[in-house]
Amino acid sequence: MPDCLIHKDLRINSYGSYLRRRFRCRVSKVNVDGGFTCPNRDGTRGSGGCIYCDNSSFSPGGTQPDIPLEAQMAEGMAYHRKRLGSEKFIIYFQKHTNTYAPVAKLRDLFSRALAHPDVVGISVGTRPDALSGEALELLEELAQSRYVCLELGLQSMDDAILRQINRGHTLDEYLEAIERAAHRGIDICTHLIYGFPGETRGGFLKTAELIASLPINSLKLHQLHAVKGTALADLYYRGTFAPLTHEEYVAAVCDFLERIPAHMAIQRLYGSAPLAIRVAPTWDLKNNQMWYSVINELKRRNTWQGCKLDGECCKVSNL
Numbered sequence: 001m002p003d004c005l006i007h008k009d010l011r012i013n014s015y016g017s018y019l020r021r022r023f024r025c026r027v028s029k030v031n032v033d034g035g036f037t038c039p040n041r042d043g044t045r046g047s048g049g050c051i052y053c054d055n056s057s058f059s060p061g062g063t064q065p066d067i068p069l070e071a072q073m074a075e076g077m078a079y080h081r082k083r084l085g086s087e088k089f090i091i092y093f094q095k096h097t098n099t100y101a102p103v104a105k106l107r108d109l110f111s112r113a114l115a116h117p118d119v120v121g122i123s124v125g126t127r128p129d130a131l132s133g134e135a136l137e138l139l140e141e142l143a144q145s146r147y148v149c150l151e152l153g154l155q156s157m158d159d160a161i162l163r164q165i166n167r168g169h170t171l172d173e174y175l176e177a178i179e180r181a182a183h184r185g186i187d188i189c190t191h192l193i194y195g196f197p198g199e200t201r202g203g204f205l206k207t208a209e210l211i212a213s214l215p216i217n218s219l220k221l222h223q224l225h226a227v228k229g230t231a232l233a234d235l236y237y238r239g240t241f242a243p244l245t246h247e248e249y250v251a252a253v254c255d256f257l258e259r260i261p262a263h264m265a266i267q268r269l270y271g272s273a274p275l276a277i278r279v280a281p282t283w284d285l286k287n288n289q290m291w292y293s294v295i296n297e298l299k300r301r302n303t304w305q306g307c308k309l310d311g312e313c314c315k316v317s318n319l
């Protein structure tokens, strides 16, 4: 097993390890709500949003756009300091589409976040179709002196699935966005989901091959899960969406990770909505329990991230 980037106990290059190597201290991401909307909800690209979308399921309750950014940051940083002993922070603009606004608004929010002495960088979640040249230039400028991570949602590389889930963009748009964002000093993260109706494990692994070939720095994976009030929950109640079992998901994630280069840091392996709104699947797992399910399966197989890629050890030792 290569020992430079792959943590010997975790068998993957976890984002936590990456941040420790880069910043030499414990760094946590703090979610904030910048008051953005989404072009896939307001009619510009589509209405109704992605079939699984319920933004309340992936944002802590304390982040509200009417609370000043600095107050949201202070609350989030205090929480992480107390809970994890975190010393530095990345401010995470997560909710909706965080480049979907005039660049003056983006500059104001991102600069205010970076002005805090304990903030080492920002993470900006967005869609491939909402990345203007001006927004990219701003991120490139900020990345000259600070950590800037652009989180681009792809979810699936299959255009038929993207249409089925009302995603409102195509694979080509994602690839074009990656090309435009690359080589600017911006770290690029991609979001993927596994378990769409009709999706096969083979199709998911083809996505791993695509991802492995792109200039991406980190990844977020999670299982498709339905929460109350979404179109996906309706599909589940009608019997059209059958969620994966925990075992199926863990096996597919391990297959996927074995095909991903070691230099790509893994930010997430699980999506967990609050129990009160969760419809399916109803695995009663905490985030770290899912991580250990995956790690234990890699150990059982005696495999690790990138082990199925030719020459990966050599590539890793040269990084």
Ligand code: SF4
Binding pocket: 038, 039, 040, 041, 048, 049, 050, 052, 053, 054, 055, 095, 096, 097, 127, 153
């Ligand atoms: S792009 Fe994000 S915010 Fe917009 S509808 Fe899809 S999941 Fe929701």
